[in-house]
Amino acid sequence: MSWTDERVELLKKMWGEGQSASQIAKELGGVTRNAVIGKVHRLGLSNRTAAANSSAASPQTEAKAAAPKPKAEPKPKPAPKPEPVKAEAAPAPEPRPVPTPARKAIIPAGQPLPPQPSANEISAEALAKVSEIEKKAKKLTLMDLTERTCKWPVGDPATPDFWFCGLPVQQGKPYCEAHVGVAFQPVNNKRDRRR
């Protein structure tokens, strides 16, 4: 793949939007993030992190014209416009989005899969967070899972409505932040006296 005009433009656009080199590379396809970064530099773009200048007055005259930035593209994460049109059937706000008992042969990565907060009491906070997250879930299928996609199962595996969260996992864990929250809930009241 070569840097056609279009590709360069997309690169510029995305870079300007603050997308990471890897994301840009993924979008462009056929190039690695290194290629993207290299190009960015050659294009004279680059460095948005220049704030790392130590107070030390370097001999290098930093004639930096950090001014003309008509770049008025706030492009933040716009308001989450949840469609008023909600699913039908049973959006059943289960108080217990408890995963499914399908973690049998599923889940490739041979991850721990400890969850099942069934008998556990999960904070309403966490639950709310989870249901919230599930809206953003990428709804991956088993085959789409990778070492770094949240493997939290949602729905009934015996149903076509079954999928895995798929959001970026929290480093190390097999789940995303929200799911780690409910999955690895402290084993609290477990230390009941046995005596």
Added chain:
DNA sequence: CCCTGATTCGC
């Protein structure tokens, strides 16, 4: 460990 960008340097 994963991810980010920055740089180098052979091609």
Added chain:
DNA sequence: GCGAATCAGG
């Protein structure tokens, strides 16, 4: 000019 390898943070 290109980008893999490598470097340097987080």
